Amino acid sequence: MIPDALITVFAALLGLLIGSFSNVLIWRLPRHESINFPPSHCPHCNHQLAPLDLVPVLSWVALRGKCRYCGAPISPRYPIIELITGIGYALLSVAFPASVIGWSLLGLCLLFTFLLVSSVIDTETYTIPDELTLPGAVIGLIFGVVNARSGGAAAAGLPVFEAALRGMLLGAGLLIVIDLFGSWVLRRFRERSYPEFPLGFQQIGVSLLAGAWLGVWWGVAAGVLSAVLNMALRRVLRVPEWLTLGGTLLSLAVAGSGSGIGPGLILMVQGSVAAAGGMALLCGVYWWLRPGEEDEDEQYDPSAMGFGDVKLAALIGAFLGWEKLLVAVVVAVFAGALLGVLQLLVWKENRLKFGPYLAIGAVVALLFGPRLIELYRSTFGL
Template identity: 50%
Template sequence: MSLDLLLVIFAGIFGLLVGSFSNVLIWRIPRGENIAFPPSHCPNCDHPLAPKDLVPLFSWLSLGGKCRYCKAPIKPRYPVIEGLTGLAYAAIALAFPLTTYGLLAPLGLMLLFTLLLVGSAIDLDTFQLPDEITLTGVILGLIFAALPTGGMTRLLPTLPNAVEGALFGAGIVVLVSLLGSWVMRRFRERRFPEFPLGYQQISLGLLVGAWLGWPAALVAAALSAGVNVVAKKVVPIPELATLGGFVLSLVLSSAGTGPNILSMVNMALTGAGAVALLCGFYWWIHSLQSRRKTPNAEADSAAETPSDPVAMGFGDVKLMAAIGAFLGWQATLVAFVAAVPLGLLLALTFGKKLPFGPALAAGAVIALFWGPHLIAWYRGFTGM
């Protein structure tokens, strides 16, 4: 047996174990529970589970899908998550042999798959993508990009490319959200702008980034937030000026004024993405502080705070940023393009409202395995 094949088998077994832990994350993160303590227990009778109850796949099969102690049914999702993770880890080890790419890069892709799977399962249950999955994924993606991955061929993006991928991923989704919600409001201004950072600053980042790049977009957003803090209220930034100005900028660019249109779109997306991530991390830190002070304060506040119509959830913005940090901007674009028809197909198939996160995750898996081939095919087809 070759070394690569042996490593594929080990990766599959490792994936089964990670899949078992993924089920813990899927159950506990939305409930705000510690992921390590108490040890695994039946969610129905709270009886602690013995090691023989925790063998991936086999425990569920041997018990007939029921708890050993109270006989309550155990959801089939548990072995499905374990099996999918085992298969995916083995597939990654097979597609990207460790003898060629080193250990660290395939491990990073395995971690990305787990983040996508856990996030999708939680999104299907709650219509929310937790920051513990998405923003932690952004941080981990940048860490993996910064580390020397080893191997004869580089698989993960470099750190500058990972940063660009994260900003681009966040930007492409938040742009759809900005324009979509503007249309849903019939081009009226927001009634409930966030304080001190929010969608108004993201729209500003979109416009400033289109002309000056994402660092300038961050500076402009920070100055706007500072004005809000000093004024102790939201100082309006008309979307007619920011979003309308972005559309006008594209018209001017196509007429030969300023950067070429592709560069302008890229700079605008990374500018909006940079401010969106700034908002994401700010809101995450703020929610953690609120939770420490008053348990359930975040949920109560969300229930009481009115909001404007939303075209896409902000969790999708952060999930795409994590995908971009692991895969780079080109593969992230492939993921988004694949996710749109997948999301429509799922919605039409099941005939009900579904979260977009699982479609983004599926698109990311397509980009993970076939992204470079699809990009090469597109370049050959268009002659680029």
């Protein structure tokens, strides 16, 4: 077996290489460019870069931060991303030795890259590409299978497939529920002016209500049925939010009153949130793959939460499970409040969206989640 110290060296070198590729993703994905073609080139003179120009960190240092061919400055972000990835991979290999968790270490390294790339893109463009989050969530599910085959991964608290699927659905569901009710409040409880066709937030609301009574998959099926009716009628069949959102609140209130109606408050909350998350991910996949270009003049209702954050939460839940996902969200809220105040003091505006805070929360949850969860349980006697 390869010693863990040697694996740490390999992880650091791999991180430097992946960090170099991460820079490609950060530059090209927001511009909707292929990550395969053309080969790496200077964005100023378009000259193709030679292999000696692409050595992580060292090339930037040797070239003194300037293009070899045109002399244009090269952003220091490139070596910074490479160094962060290399150091991050090395630290992960120390915190989660490959001798203990096996190939699951690769999954954690991929999670780190997804979080870093998403955060940088979100900081620069206020968007998180679907090309990262949706395939990333699927990769998280795949590593759930890998984790199940490693006793060490389970002991380290990494989710098996069932827990990864649950974490993905609840991750997306938690943030989309915040968005649904927050947006409803922003509209002063008025109905949406621009409902999506054939599926969108109205169908997510249907799944939210149906999931509370029927469970996750029947809740998702109800949302899909609503979309099918839209397509059959060739128009939006409005489902009022006073029925879906208001009905969900009323349902949970009845369940929590001790009336004995329904499957119970905890099961209703879980089914409702997970069903909404499942439907939200279906909407995300549809909007990602739908044909045609997005209409720049298309109008939208006020939103309390970016939909990219919803899919990023699904990715985190798939890799970490639902308990650590909750830790990540709580840490993200506190980090957002603290760093947001600092930004207001320095720049007079909050320049970061929720995505980078959610990424910070995910790293904290990965490293310290079990301890924080145990501290919470012991404090409140759970």
